[in-house]
Amino acid sequence: MSKAKSEGLARARAIALSSLAEISDEExxxxxxAALSDADxxxxxxxxxxxxxxxxxVAPELVAAWRxxxxxxxxxxxxxxxxxxxRATGPGWQQRLNDVLRRAVG
Structure with a gap:
């Protein structure tokens, strides 16, 4: 994992944990x-x-789709x-390059 990604995850975790401290007993x-009333x-x-x-x-088709x-x-x-x-085409350019290569090989 890159240093930037690791630092980003650490910041997100700190924010999530700090938000827990702000929840009152009533909240x-x-x-x-609300969670207990969710039948699903x-x-x-x-x-x-x-x-x-x-x-x-349990749901192999969902895992396959996610992967x-x-x-x-x-x-x-x-x-x-x-x-x-x-790259100039923006996000997803790697997938578009892969699609072009896939069409080229049949």
């Missing part, structure tokens, strides 16, 4: 009551964690002008 009770997502309570199953067993296509990191030399044109 906490209201949030708990009941609290786990004291359920034995050993009874839980991995998402890959997307299998990719592999490689080092590849490209002409600078080609790379600049793809």
């Amino acid at each position: 906490d009770a209201a949030l708990t009551a 997502n009941p609290p786990r309570g004291d359920q034995d964690p050993r009874l839980l199953r991995p998402a890959t067993e 997307g296509r299998a990719t592999e990191w490689i080092e590849l030399e490209l002409d600078r002008d080609v790379l600049e044109k793809f």
